[in-house]
Amino acid sequence: MTESVFGKISVLVVDDSAYMRHLLLTLLQALGVNEIHLAINGEEAWELLNSKEPDIVITDAAMVPGDGFMFAKRLRSLRGRALGMIPIIMVSGHTDLESVERARDIGITEFLSKPISARGLYERLIHVIDRPRTFVETPTYRGPDRRRRDTPFEGTDRRGSIALL
Template identity: 30%
Template structure:
């Protein structure tokens, strides 16, 4: 799987604020990602994840009816390891210690506080995708 070009990497962006979701997708396009899928909450995100099987999920924490922590718990609890082990990076304004610790317990792959810069997003995604043998 190593060496996949950025424009062939499928990413799911789960974010309830339309404007923020558009900005995240715009940043991803600037980095060279083209296969972007979107969802406005954890429930829709989970359905989209099963449908499109992304290589990476960028997810907000605070959403209704299913928040990012619930989305991640549901994902990690799946019987299919190819889905359950999908890397998830939280992009959130929440930097409270309790939220961060819960995310770590649920095996989140990254945690970035919004607003996130293009440079920081690139660094984190490059590092994670290289670690996973995707880049």
């Protein structure tokens, strides 16, 4: 039997819904993820991050107390630690343009709309593992490059180079 490409990664799932935590746990296990940590909200996840450093975070957008946006923003604010650059997949039933743009603008790596499917989760995991985007740090943004295509840029590079560590 061959080992899953996801067998060596660890994933933190943050969701206040027991049903969604169980669904994500089951899907991740079916995909071959061996190390999965569960948290019921951003505060519990933050405490868990003191002892575990997962490779990927999957968080729900709407949680009480403290939603996934606040948790992701707090993660992105970590400087000088790998956790600040961890890939974050946000799961949400709110797929309006404002919610998706808000997720993008706080540094969410991938967005997965509900109802989720095994294929959708698989594709997001492949994107963050096999096709990672360059991490960008500016005075107003910290997260993966929001551009999906590698197209030549003509003009002045306003970002310049920034050392991450």
